[in-house]
Amino acid sequence: MAADPGPDEALRLSGITKRFGAFTANDRIDLGIAWGEVHALLGENGAGKTTLMRIVTGLYQPDEGTMSLDGTPVAFRRPEQALRAGIGMVHQHFTLVPTLTELENLAMAPAAVPWRNGRAAARRRAAEVEASTGLRIDPDRLVADASVGERQRLEIVKLLCRGARLLIFDEPSASLSPGEWDELAKLMRRLAGEGHAVVLISHKLSEVFSVADRWTVLRGGAVAGTGDIAGTTPEHLVELMVGESVAPRRERTPASPGAPTLVIRDLSVDRLAEVDLTVHAGEIVGVAGVAGSGQAELVEAVLGIRPAAAGSVELSGQRLERRTPQAFYAAGGALIPEDRHHVAVVGGMTLGENINLRALRQAPLARRGRINLGAARLRARRLMTEYEVRATGENQPMARLSGGNQQKAVLARELSTEPSLVIAVQPVRGLDVRATEFVYRRLTEHRNRGGAVLLISMDLDEVIALSDRIAVLAHGRVRGVLDAAEATRSRIGALMTSSEVRP
Amino acid sequence: MGVFDIAFLVSALTIAAPILMAATGELISQRAGVMNVGLEGVLLAGAFAGYLTMTRVENQALGFLGGIAGGLLLAALMGLLAIEVKVDQIVAGIAIGVLGLGLTTFLDQHFVPEPQTFKPLPRIEIPLLSDIPVAGPLLFDQDLFIWATLAVVGLAALVMYRTTWGINLAATGETPVAADAAGVSVRGLRWSAVLVSGALAGAAGAYISIGDVGVFREDMTGGRGYLAIAAVLFGAWRLRGLLAAVAIFAVTDAVQLRLQSMPAVPGEIWTAAAIAVLAGLIVMRRGLVVGGAVLIALVALAVVHPVVSLPASLWLAMPYVLALVALAAGGASRHRAPSALTLPYVRSEA
């Protein structure tokens, strides 16, 4: 079944099985990865990708099956052993220490004796890596001051410095701007060209098709298929991942914009300068731009988390004078924030409490400071069904839910109040195909019901696919607003890099 | 010279040394993510173990080794609880504190029924150098422990900020996942940090008993362990801040002892306080309004020089009040605990 990667085989997994109690996370998986190739590993959330990669990197030991590297059998009992053998992983959540400099992060090393200083050696190795791959770091900068893309670069340099030859990227584009992704794609190809093996774990088929040589799809813990990229189509891969053919995205209905819902005038916050933006009822306005163009400032200023230097925000005809989150929600706003873990959900509370995070604090669920628990439970259950949140019950701790279900719970919370405006920031980040489709459908439905949506995303395809109008944000200014009909990747890209202001 | 003479500085140095030694160890331990609120108990263990050794062999070097062993023993228990069993570090610390006090008292009554007295550490007078005015007696007529403390602090600075081990240490306390991913043993590093802190606290305890005064009394550490912890926190988990904090505590304590035996507060105290506030304002450039008002008041007091004497408890509270004022004036950005402080590390979550 598995395609033979040939004599250059780097890693070979045969019959890998891993069980947790009664649950089988990996079921007799066979997989071969060759030196010099970019191998895409695909699958929905929960398909067993993460478990498999944890076995490869020594975090888990398989219950059955064997691994061999360069034809020699290996068994890693600790991550250090995998690393020593040349297998390194770029995690979605970077394993960097923000309070240390980039160089110090490189110099971190096992079994250090208290009288050796590895900084000079690390600097030398970083220079060697730069010479061979062109990857450059800023050694004396604190990691906390580096952007996401720069951190990812540091993560890769770190692995290369340690002699990693097989690199695993876990959804690397989730936090990258398109430009940064293009660079990373180039880098992956270069690494493969130099004889490294690269494993790319991703949901995004466009990325897979732009960079990978071969693919393997996991479904339900088992291998659903494997082959060369050249011989397949995106539709086929989606079918393998989901196990059925997904209905193609419905045709877009033309927008019928009503009265202005959100009116932003002359808003200036930190690096955001003089932003004018209007979102009407019944339309989706997309904001395109590379990461760090001022998106976070825009959202936080409208919400009232970040004090604005100048400008005004009007929501549903009300001018938000003293902007606070309370005022924003009271005026009919809703927000699907980008950073779920940090600002959207309370991991230690239950699913039900998270769904009712705002509703629970006002009538009808609460009267005179007292909560009606019965009504709250009913509401949570109703929304769980309506938004297809899969959990053991409304009392399940939020932190125990998968990322997709957490996002659905957030969606349920934000859309269930029938807001006049929804601000959605990177709403499908980290979600699998099915969950993504669900989110898109919900947002579109909201628009069709006459709601306004401000969609902020770094994924151009997403913005183009969903938006009725697109505002392009670059260097803290709105460089132009395009209608969906005239928006193409190249036009938007031109605006992103332009420096002059257009009306 | 009145209050601020050489004897005053020497006294401040003697007060500071054991606190500084213990606090340096606690700093290392906390930078690795383990907070031992029972440091007082570890100090006592060191003090008693050192004394017990002395009653058996009467050799100061061995006494200090015994003290270190005593500190290590309790620190090992802390390590066992915090790193292996992964219990709540605060409760574990409280237990260590209670155990340290109880065990040392009990064993003292049991093994040394008749209190014994030994000669304290001799002062080492370095010929010629110790005759230099001011600096001479301050620097070159001290006992060995003062020197050892300086050496330990210097060494700690080198190790923490100039070696790979120091990087690993910071990573372990800040982002243990990252350390683990780099192949650094979080467990090993935390153990060594906890043991280092135990050894240093043990030595500091031994100094309090056999080094400084040559006797042991139950609960003789008198809250120095809590001061050391306060110094670590106040010093924002940096060695420099730690030094500043210990300096504040020691100087105010020395001033307080001096002033108690004076009929009234001498004018130079107000002058010195005014200079300190001025320096603080210049360094921090914050809290100008409040600081300025305090400054003016202090200058006025220095000029008018009223005959006042303050109750002893007010002087005793002074170090902590000063530390609080400094924190309030310094503001938020200056201190941040290691992110993983008091959090046990469980790998499968990585």
Next chain:
Amino acid sequence: MRTRLALISFATAIPVLLAGCGGGSDEAAGAADDSTTIGFLAPAPRNDGGFTQYALAGVQAAVDADPKLKLTSIVDNAAESQEQIEGLQSLAANNDVVVADGAVLNKAVAVVAPKYPDTHFVLIASDLEALAPNVSSVTVAVGLNAMVAGAVASNASKSKKIGMIAGPEVPSSTAWYYGMAQGAKIENPATSVAQAYTNDYNDVGKAKQAAEAMIANGADQILSDLDSGSEGIYQAADAKAGTGVYNVFALHCDENPNIIGSGVVNWSDVLKASVTEAAAGTLKAGAISFGLKSGALSFQFCPGKGTDEQKALAEKITKEISDGTVVPEKGVLLPQPSYAFEQR
């Protein structure tokens, strides 16, 4: 939730199990023959090298002298009022005589004594509160001793600056200060007396630093109203030649060459007398103060210390205090109760 329940049930299991292991043991108070049992409670550690240790030695002396007396239990380190009350109650329930060693126990004795009318309480303090038919408070007028010490120290001082270092600031400590001040003034009106408190009778390091500070301020004669903390004062005196040290309660001449003498209090005799009388039922309720006349107090020089002039001075002042020529000023004597006061 389950773990919590488990924990709770476990925690409750401890006392139950502890109780279950017991049984079959006879009661401690069961030895009710004709002997008189004594319980002892102190807020300080029993081996503090000072106040508590001397008092305990006095009780032990009384017990050794009379085979019918028995010291059954010692509760020490009872620093907190609630704990003191519980300790006194437990002791009172099982003993005929309870010695409460320290003035801070006054209120606790006042609470407990009325509940145990058959037990006689000996409170080592000049007490005004614990008035009850079964309480005798016994104390010594240390301030008188301090006057003699002050005069001697003033005479010995070259700088005419002398000092006193004590633990917590309590009346029995301040009495030493006021006594020294009055005595010094008699010898030389120019002499100044400093006082310092370390807040702990047993913190050697603090005492050493306080003494160093005092010496740096010019004082060359220092009285130590400390227990084991005195060691710190010796060491400070060692570092500065010509510093004289004075102890309280007992002579400690062999502990340090700088010791001139001590305001000796014969605790053993005081306690022995009190306990024996209490056991015999002859100790009167009320307050009893032992002074210079009874021999319980005396200023004594160490062998080879003190000039003839100083010895004569000490004798002269002792006599003048005893015959009433010198009247103690405010603060020298501890406050006196208005009831059943006996000066011995």
Next chain:
Amino acid sequence: MKAFAVRVLTQLAVAAATLLFAALLLLAIGVSPGDAATAFWNGTFGSPTNAGTTLTQAVPLFLVALGWIVADKAGRMHVGFPGQVVIGGCAAAAVGLQCDGVPRVLAIVACALAGIAGGALWAGIVAWLWASRGVLEIISSLLLNLVALQVLAWLVRGPLQGSLDQQPQSANFPASTLWPAVESVPGRTLSYDVILLPLLAAALIWLFARTVFGFELRAAGGNLDAARWNGINPVRMGVSAIVISGGLAGLAGAALLFAGSAPWLSEGFEAGIGFNGIAVALLARNSPIGAIVTAIVFASLNVGGTSLQALLDVPSSLTSVLQGAVIVLVLVAAMLLRRRRAARRPAAPVTTTPSTEKELVA
């Protein structure tokens, strides 16, 4: 069923270890463990009088534990309980001493309120430093504890000094201020404030589960940023939690003075309940109900320790060794049990967030 058996066995093993350790120590000083157990039981629960003392002493510990629970739920980890107990007690004493002749109900309420106000005020400094100056609450509260001790030392020597023989103690509080005790218990050792145990535990559970305020408190504690992004003012919540916990600690201070049998202010009346209260809360895993039981166990360790000293001449140091050992062993047992449970649970898709990690240690 098997799991249950394992749990029971673990508990028995730990209890046996504690007892064995205690027995060895006692044997080392020549005291029969059987006698000790009898003395311990008699001193703590053996008679109504002693049981009353034990229960009454559990109240302040429990109040401090509740204070910790409130602050901890809001994510604010302060350790200022000793100071708040002290200042609360001082404030209550200052008011109580003026209450001679005031009607009983009024006097009692005034003292309790003064205690609460004192503790809340002292905690308010911590809250203010945190909210407006960004000072970590654990640092400022630690320092304020040390300041509070000196304030107490000054008060009992200065303004509140009222002992006739000039000891550092206040005068006895007027009888009208003393909290009522159950008359049928000999010695009136059982104060009516023990009804605070179930009452406040229930109130706290209700607060967290059923009120908007409690909900917002938990949300702010669970994830400060998420709370803020959802319209909860986390600073307000944090300040409220710290002040409430200080108020509870202050009430504990008042209870120590007015509900016990020592109705006067003295140095050291706090008697370590500030830190022991934290241990009570943590051992009860932040459960108000669990805190009742743990507080009673802690109080019995204290009371029983004193009776061991008085009856069998066991040194006080040994009883504190036993206390320390009990804490350590209970901690270890709790952890072992939790780990067994974690091992049995099938692995769910784990997403690491800071809040889950906190959950693990909480």
